[in-house]
Amino acid sequence: MKDISIGIIGGTGGMGRIFADLFRREGYICLVSGRKRGPDITTMAEQCQVIIVSVPIGITAEVIEQVGPLMKKDALLMDLTSLKTEPIKAMLQSSPAEVIGLHPLFGPGVASIAGYTICICPARGERWIAWVRGIFTKHGAILIETTPERHDELMSLVQALNHLNSITMGMVLSAWGVDLAELRRFATPMFNTKLAIIKEVFTNNPRLYAEIITLSPHIGRIIELYGRALSELETLTKERDAEAFTALMEKRSLWRA
Amino acid sequence: MKDISIGIIGGTGGMGRIFADLFRREGYICLVSGRKRGPDITTMAEQCQVIIVSVPIGITAEVIEQVGPLMKKDALLMDLTSLKTEPIKAMLQSSPAEVIGLHPLFGPGVASIAGYTICICPARGERWIAWVRGIFTKHGAILIETTPERHDELMSLVQALNHLNSITMGMVLSAWGVDLAELRRFATPMFNTKLAIIKEVFTNNPRLYAEIITLSPHIGRIIELYGRALSELETLTKERDAEAFTALMEKRSLWRA
Numbered sequence: 359m360k361d362i363s364i365g366i367i368g369g370t371g372g373m374g375r376i377f378a379d380l381f382r383r384e385g386y387i388c389l390v391s392g393r394k395r396g397p398d399i400t401t402m403a404e405q406c407q408v409i410i411v412s413v414p415i416g417i418t419a420e421v422i423e424q425v426g427p428l429m430k431k432d433a434l435l436m437d438l439t440s441l442k443t444e445p446i447k448a449m450l451q452s453s454p455a456e457v458i459g460l461h462p463l464f465g466p467g468v469a470s471i472a473g474y475t476i477c478i479c480p481a482r483g484e485r486w487i488a489w490v491r492g493i494f495t496k497h498g499a500i501l502i503e504t505t506p507e508r509h510d511e512l513m514s515l516v517q518a519l520n521h522l523n524s525i526t527m528g529m530v531l532s533a534w535g536v537d538l539a540e541l542r543r544f545a546t547p548m549f550n551t552k553l554a555i556i557k558e559v560f561t562n563n564p565r566l567y568a569e570i571i572t573l574s575p576h577i578g579r580i581i582e583l584y585g586r587a588l589s590e591l592e593t594l595t596k597e598r599d600a601e602a603f604t605a606l607m608e609k610r611s612l613w614r615a
Numbered sequence: 616m617k618d619i620s621i622g623i624i625g626g627t628g629g630m631g632r633i634f635a636d637l638f639r640r641e642g643y644i645c646l647v648s649g650r651k652r653g654p655d656i657t658t659m660a661e662q663c664q665v666i667i668v669s670v671p672i673g674i675t676a677e678v679i680e681q682v683g684p685l686m687k688k689d690a691l692l693m694d695l696t697s698l699k700t701e702p703i704k705a706m707l708q709s710s711p712a713e714v715i716g717l718h719p720l721f722g723p724g725v726a727s728i729a730g731y732t733i734c735i736c737p738a739r740g741e742r743w744i745a746w747v748r749g750i751f752t753k754h755g756a757i758l759i760e761t762t763p764e765r766h767d768e769l770m771s772l773v774q775a776l777n778h779l780n781s782i783t784m785g786m787v788l789s790a791w792g793v794d795l796a797e798l799r800r801f802a803t804p805m806f807n808t809k810l811a812i813i814k815e816v817f818t819n820n821p822r823l824y825a826e827i828i829t830l831s832p833h834i835g836r837i838i839e840l841y842g843r844a845l846s847e848l849e850t851l852t853k854e855r856d857a858e859a860f861t862a863l864m865e866k867r868s869l870w871r872a
């Protein structure tokens with residue numbers, strides 16, 4: 359199967375480049391297009407048996423609807439988006455090709471995919487799935503397969519809630535008007551770890567985090583539960599009731615005995 | 616000065632033990648008392664030139680008021696509490712001794728104090744401060760000196776806000792009813808880091824974190840700002856407006872250009 363060509367739309371971005379490098383190291387021809395360079399979508403669809411859409415979430419459906427109809431039935435269409443339900447629905451509706459949704463559960467800063475998790479949602483066809491599993495497993499990735507809906511639910515916690523949590527803390531620090539250098543002098547190791555995460559979210563592609571949050575299908579419920587938790591804690595802090603506060607933590611612990 | 620004796624009330628607890636070990640390695644006699652063992656407070660005050668109160672925040676003032684009046688003018692009274700204004704006020708009011716407030720900015724799990732920060736609030740007297748600075752510096756600690764009020768303000772961000780942030784996220788995860796093992800399979804590296812912090816707060820001495828939050832003099836204002844941030848983000852998620860969400864993040868960033 360070494361004579362197949364892979365096209366990555368958005369393959370000049372961080373995550374696309376990781377996969378382009380991986381396919382090239384495996385000896386495949388890999389065409390890559392960025393916003394302003396590389397082959398156009400028609401050329402990609404003509405020359406490639408496998409197309410991977412790796413563009414920002416907000417324009418993923420649009421790109422899928424352009425490339426999907428140009429693909430053949432025995433081709434493979436995949437995406438790398440942090441959400442799976444909507445992109446997979448768009449791939450199934452717009453294209454006759456086989457469809458697999460992918461979500462690499464790591465950032466573009468990793469040296470290789472070895473030891474990292476890739477979530478796979480097989481959606482149509484049996485021809486390509488073994489090839490996809492094989493190539494990622496060979497490079498040391500941990501594969502988990504699930505439905506798009508279950509993926510999106512778990513990711514609403516792993517990503518949307520997590521980033522929302524970092525952003526609220528960052529906004530309070532900013533609203534307080536404290537000097538970052540002074541804050542760092544007084545930091546505990548735990549605070550330093552949190553601050554590094556908050557910095558990553560605020561400075562390294564805030565648009566991605568904003569899209570993960572605003573487009574999450576469960577964000578309404580998450581913010582509702584978040585507000586409710588805050589309000590319960592507020593009541594106990596107003597009463598300065600450390601005992602009831604501790605009891606609440608023990609009752610709401612994920613590690614409850 | 617090697618013939619001085621140091622008494623640590625609460626010295627059988629994690630943090631007290633770190634300091635007891637350090638003083639003993641320096642050749643000092645170190646008496647240690649726990650809730651149910653070791654010399655009583657009167658014996659401690661009679662035999663020791665230096666007393667360190669290392670008990671939970673909630674009973675710190677009470678213990679200070681017991682030991683403080685029994686101490687001599689040329690003795691040294693210190694505490695290790697996460698708050699400084701109230702304990703230092705209690706030490707100054709109840710005792711004729713010299714007073715220094717200490718706050719080690721690390722947890723009891725560290726192997727040694729080397730490389731970690733200790734915050735020092737000198738409050739009364741000149742006799743002991745050089746000795747205190749000398750012994751911690753010799754063991755590699757980074758010392759920062761400030762006023763109790765400034766300490767408590769910065770710690771309301773470094774500790775109270777930080778732990779509140781971890782607890783709200785933990786409560787939402789728990790309320791969602793997700794299985795911890797499944798969540799871990801889908802975790803990103805960033806989520807794993809957050810989850811480790813949340814686990815630490817919920818399982819390793821939740822009472823301490825509850826006291827840091829409920830007794831923080833700035834917690835009211837922190838929760839107000841926290842709720843306001845959440846409410847601003849909620850509005851933008853309801854509108855699914857990733858662009859305005861990104862713009863808000865850039866406006867409220869600590870790393871604003």
